[in-house]
Amino acid sequence: MTRNNGISDFDQIISRQTTGSVKWDALGKIFGSEDLLPLWVADMDFPSPEAVIAKLNQRASHPIYGYNTQEASLYQSIIDWVKRRHGWEIEKDWILVAPGVVPSIVLSILALSEPGDGVIIQPPVYPPFFASIKDNDRQVIENPLINKGGHYEIDFEDLEKKLSNPSNKLFLLCSPHNPVGRVWTKEELKKIYELCQKYEVDVLSDEIHNDLVFQGHRHTVFASLGTPVCKQSVTFMAASKTFNVAGLNFAFMIVPCKRRRGLIQGWMNRLHLNRNNLFGVLATETAYQEGEQWLDSLLSYLEKNADFLVEFVQTRLPHIKVTKPEGTYLAWLDFRAYFTDAKELEDFLVHTAKVGLNPGKNFGSQGEGFARINLGTQRSVLLEALERIEKALRTKSSTND
Ligand SMILES: Cc1ncc(COP(=O)(O)O)c(C=O)c1O
Structure with a gap:
């Protein structure tokens, strides 16, 4: 399965049929x-990564799978990864762990807006963005991307129009963007930052694809652009796409603002979402430490x-x-x-x-x-x-x- 140094042989076919995939x-x-x-x-x-597989096998060989804790080492692995790979220094208290990015987006929508409020998205975009808004009685407000010969760009004029409408309370950003594959530049993100600050719209920044960036491009964490916007934003990340552990249902939110964090935590408490998958926790920590x-x-x-x-x-x-x-x-x-x-x-x-x-x-x-x-x-x-x-x-x- 691996060549050497624990690196996968990506050319090797491993059948996934009948694995419940x-x-x-x-x-x-x-x-x-x-x-x-x-x-x-x-x-x-x-x-x-081999280190992740070994860690999960080792834990699975212990026959008791009761409720688990999240150790300080999990948080430290997240803090170190975000700093090392993305240059953003975060604090342990800012991190809320959750069973997935989409559930985290829903929690944030519930916590930071009211029924009937508008949530801006940039289609074509990841389908659950539409559902997470509609299913929770908010309005989908579209700021479509502009397709310039296959290169997609943000329509800032239209975005400003939508942001200036006081009933639009949140902007749900997909960064990097699924499906058009854009890694938004620092300049593009700064423009979004300035507009959202001007109109006091909170940014929910889905950065699940943050580690998957090709040569010549660099991912900028939206919230790392500056203190005011950092406070006005929620960042969603996970090891799930990067290390192919999506079936282990583990993700985290980074919420620097204490008030907003309290509101999201309030919804998590209400829904009794305070437990996490034992294997998801271990895989995330190991991947960030050794992957x-x-x-x-x-x-x-x-x-x-x-x-x-x-x-x-x-x-x-x-x-x-x-x-x-x-x-x-x-x-x-x-x-x-x-x-x-x-x-x-x-x-x-x-x-x-x-x-x-x-x-x-x-x-x-x-x-x-x-x-x-x-x-x-x-x-x-x-x-x-x-x-x-x-x-x-x-x-x-x-x-x-
Ligand atoms: C932009 C984006 N957000 C979220 C998800 C899914 O996240 P999760 O499985 O943690 O809910 C995906 C999966 O494709 C995605 O592309």
Whole structure:
């Protein structure tokens, strides 16, 4: 499973079928078809770092799995990681641990806004952003990203309009952005910072993909930009995407403002969310302490996958458009030259190409005609998926002739 130094051999295929994997074992339920190559939900087909696997095995070999504590060492591992990898100095008291980023977003929405308030998001964006707002009786306020030839940018004029409306109380930022793969620059984040400060809108910054950034780009923690905005923000992070431990349900919020932290903690108490998964805690701590070298190798592999995708699309799928992501292991394929109808594209991918990708329409109306592909897989799997699409497009072109 590993080459040397505990680093995974990312080319090696390890079957995930019959492991209860949502990506591989729920295809019939999700896509209505079992015989698909799945490159959809955001987890990776790679083993976690060896140190994490060893730690979990060691703990699993003790036969009692009762309630667990969170030791100071967990908090220290988070503090050290955030400082080392992201240059932000945080305090232990600012950290609230939770069973996931999405539940943490919901808790923050409940704590920091009232029913009927507006929450601004930037579609196309991660689908649960819409649901976490709507399901809690808040209003989704869209500040759509501008697609400039595949490079997505923020529409600041529109953002200011939305922020200046006093009924819009929160801005839910996706940084780096899923699905368009932007790693927002410091300048872009500063502009957001200034506007949110001006209109006193709190920022919920989902930075779950913060560690997954390619050469030439740098993730800036939004809250690290300055004290006022740091106080006006909640940052969401986890080891789940970075180290492929999403099934262990563990994440954390960083909330520097005591009043806001108290409000979120109040909701956690009300919902009795004060327990955490024993294995999630151990995996996070171990990954942050010992996973850095593994992560650097992973990033190099993922970036080669991104380059491979772009090269394949440009040479063999010329009417499909893709821009190399700056971060995340997700890429956004533009099929609009072939399909404008979302249902037709979905049918084509599932029934003709036989690949399981995320339909773009799930990311907002701006995603119609697009699909999201997950690059967190072996290059041979990626190649197979792209060849299936290539072959299916040939069939489509010939039937259209
Ligand atoms: C932007 C973003 N936030 C949150 C999540 C999920 O977080 P969790 O599983 O911790 O709820 C994902 C998973 O794909 C994501 O892309």
